[in-house]
Amino acid sequence: MFAASNPDLFVAQVTIGGLALVALWRFIVWIRDAPRTPDPWDAEFEQKIQDPALPETCHHCSTPQPPGAWFCSHCGNAVGPYNNLMPYLHVFSEGEVLRNGVTGRFQNRWLIATGFFLMTLGVYPLFAPVYLLLLLSHLKRSHRNAAASGDEPLP
Ligand SMILES: [Zn+2]
Structure with missing residues (x-):
């Protein structure tokens, strides 16, 4: 990757690599410091959706799915965990x-x-x-x- 035959090319590669690392670090910091948004629903609704007795539903058509289903019986979308x-x-x-x-x-x-x-x-x-x-x-x-x-x- 690093060609030592041309010193200008080597400096350019190190500079580009350094800029890429700085950009990656800035991206990580941007993600880390992003404001957390609150849940759009209240505590009662959160409790209802966390209830283990609540049947799983299709993300596409909201049809309740039996345990162990891999595809929705109504629309055919993949629903398995x-x-x-x-x-x-x-x-x-x-x-x-x-x-x-x-x-x-x-x-x-x-x-x-x-x-x-x-x-x-x-x-x-x-x-x-x-x-x-x-x-x-x-x-x-x-x-x-x-x-x-x-x-x-x-x-
Ligand atoms: Zn469905």
Whole structure:
């Protein structure tokens, strides 16, 4: 990595490495010092959702799920507690996330769109060009619909 043949190149590499470390440290400090937001609900609701007798529900359609369910019987989304850790089942969770990117069930923010972009390139690079075209088409449509309805597009 460090080429000693050219001293200017070595100094540039050390400088870039130092700047990257400073940027990483500033990012860690920014996360650490970020203000903590309070829960949006009161103590009574917090107690209700922490009740172990309360059945788990689907995060997509709120249908109660039986214990040990891996997929919602109503909408088919992955709902199991360890789906993202199982080698076979996590493919369905990834598919659900990527499907949400082109069907509009997410908040249209640049950070989320960047996440879809990076996830596609990292997980399914062969299909990335097609997916990215669909994602960009959806983002354009979403901005157009927000502008037509008078809503402010999210940053
Ligand atoms: Zn469901």
